[in-house]
Amino acid sequence: MISGLEELELATILLVVVAGFAAGWVDAVVGGGGLIQLPALLLVPGISPVQALATNKMGSIFGTTTSAVTYYRRAHPDLKTALPMAGVALAGSFAGAIVATALPAEVFKPIIIVALIVVAVFTALRPTAGTLTKLRYSGVRHFGTAAGIGLVIGFYDGLIGPGTGSFLIIAMVAILGYNFLAASAKAKIVNMATNAGALMFFLPSGALLWGLGLLLGVANMAGGYVGARMAITKGSRFIRVVFLLVVAALIIKLGYDVVQENVLGG
Numbered sequence: 001m002i003s004g005l006e007e008l009e010l011a012t013i014l015l016v017v018v019a020g021f022a023a024g025w026v027d028a029v030v031g032g033g034g035l036i037q038l039p040a041l042l043l044v045p046g047i048s049p050v051q052a053l054a055t056n057k058m059g060s061i062f063g064t065t066t067s068a069v070t071y072y073r074r075a076h077p078d079l080k081t082a083l084p085m086a087g088v089a090l091a092g093s094f095a096g097a098i099v100a101t102a103l104p105a106e107v108f109k110p111i112i113i114v115a116l117i118v119v120a121v122f123t124a125l126r127p128t129a130g131t132l133t134k135l136r137y138s139g140v141r142h143f144g145t146a147a148g149i150g151l152v153i154g155f156y157d158g159l160i161g162p163g164t165g166s167f168l169i170i171a172m173v174a175i176l177g178y179n180f181l182a183a184s185a186k187a188k189i190v191n192m193a194t195n196a197g198a199l200m201f202f203l204p205s206g207a208l209l210w211g212l213g214l215l216l217g218v219a220n221m222a223g224g225y226v227g228a229r230m231a232i233t234k235g236s237r238f239i240r241v242v243f244l245l246v247v248a249a250l251i252i253k254l255g256y257d258v259v260q261e262n263v264l265g266g
Contacts, residue, residue, distance in 0.1 A: 029243075054205070
């Protein structure tokens with residue numbers, strides 16, 4: 001069994017712990033923690049991209065589970081919507097992870113950037129969006145729409161990943177009509193399932209670095225617990241502000257990747 005901690009310097013271990021905590025906090029509030037955690041893992045000497053992806057998913061599932069439980073105990077999200085959505089998202093994530101092995105993620109990055117810009121503009125120009133829950137659908141149409149969101153974003157998480165939690169939140173706010181706090185609570189349950197789906201694919205491959213993943217998971221749990229409590233205490237307005245900051249960071253990061261790959265030839 002490979003732990004991933006063999007001969008790592010203290011500075012590298014501290015980097016992983018700090019990145020894991022920060023990613024857990026961001027994920028608990030608005031999603032997008034992979035923007036912090038995955039690049040930090042790629043700095044670990046000798047780690048391959050597939051090992052970083054698998055280990056990132058293991059760390060993330062600890063954090064999303066912790067924040068999902070915290071939200072459930074304190075915010076009481078509607079499980080009638082969240083659980084079926086999570087089940088469909090798990091299947092979508094597993095399928096996305098399969099496709100990821102054959103299709104370069106770079107193909108989708110420009111599309112994702114455009115989608116993120118639309119999300120940011122929508123959220124910035126509609127300050128009342130997500131302040132109150134005003135469900136747009138009911139009955140079968142509500143659950144069908146929620147399942148469709150789970151399937152599409154779950155597939156995206158397995159395929160690429162960055163910003164999954166943010167996409168889940170904005171979809172539930174803009175399409176279903178939840179407020180930011182209710183959307184964030186449900187997004188944690190669904191995101192936990194998407195992490196599990198991708199991890200189910202990576203486990204048999206032997207790419208997972210167990211020791212490093214467990215260390216990352218503990219840090220992610222701590223960040224997830226603190227972030228979830230802050231989000232519940234401060235409410236939808238706080239989540240909206242952090243959401244816009246994270247989406248802006250995602251646009252900059254993915255935009256830089258596209259420029260580096262297609263213009264600079266990196």
